Amino acid sequence: METRVLTVNTDPVFQDRALAILDQIEDLETQNVRNLSEAVQALLEENFDGLIIEGDAALALEQATNLRQHFPSLTIACLLEGGRRTDVGSRAKEQNIELLVIGRSTRRLRVTLTRFVRSLDSHAGTAAEGIDPCHSLIGNLNQFSAAEILQMSCLSQRSGRFTFKSGRGNSEIYLQQGAVRHAVFGSVLGEAAVAEIFRWRQGRFYFEEGIISQEQTVNRPWAHLLIDNLQKLDETLELVGV
């Protein structure tokens, strides 16, 4: 089975010394992304045995530390330009991040990278699911209901888009300064869509700050919507005997 490595390299066309070496390693599949956001997306969508972040020491370590919070089981290495620095060494050790150095010698770099890749073979595992740092809030509907999270967001005067994903499909609720402005679930719009989402007890949600809808399909204050929908929800739950 092939080892899969994700590399973060901002300039993979012109700064490709390490990538060229990785290309030559047998039984290794390499995928390159250019920034942290793409790395998170790739790690969420696919399984990788290891991650190599190439670049300036401080920036690479910052990115690696950030990713470590979301992917605790992933093997992460920073490929540092200009040698190892003592100040980053202790931080890397704390975060369980390996430091590799791009020296002048291509042969030494090949040995370093091959050793790192081979070390992945022995403990290849599945990367733990993480979160996208672009999303300011993320969670499961079986832990927090849509009503709870919407109430919290409205009380704190948030503007942005909630996306709810469940077996029934995807839906979106747009907030503007703490008020529900637009809601959509398939062809259902407005208050009916909000009511539908209130009933969901399984699925995931995330919130993206700052995305505002030009459409307005909900005109009532949030408090009214909440009371009406909770009442309807209670009635529904009574019907099913939960």
Add this chain to the structure above:
Amino acid sequence: MKRSSWLVFETIAMRDTKLETKLRLVALQLENWKKLHDLITYGLDKAKPIISTEQERQFTEIRANLLQEIEYVLRELNILAEVSGKAMSVLQRGVSVRGVRDLSNDEVRRLETDWNGVFTKLGLMQGQLKARRKELAEQTAFDYYLSRLLRRPVTAR
């Protein structure tokens, strides 16, 4: 004999390195052209009224990467003359997601045709390179040596 067989191995390895580099370059290009197309398609979709600043930022970043790399990559792939014009046409027409939305119908059609030209050529190139890699992977040093011997009269002509 020992020396010649070592040379054969080295020749295969050198070709392979170049091939892998080309494959990596073409994959990176295709990825960027796909992302650009996603954003262009979004921009052209009148049913999606919201264009976020994040989408505009992504568009600019992809465009900047393509502008920086296109000439070098196309030259490495030996398709600079064939594709460069179309690629530049797409990059010059598509200045932003909002800019794409404001293009006239003719310009949109031209943009799509040129994008398709670039994407098709790069896709074909990727297929050919992968086929070559497969051939090399299946070839032993002996096969390689034999094929060179058999090919000699043709190449000498």
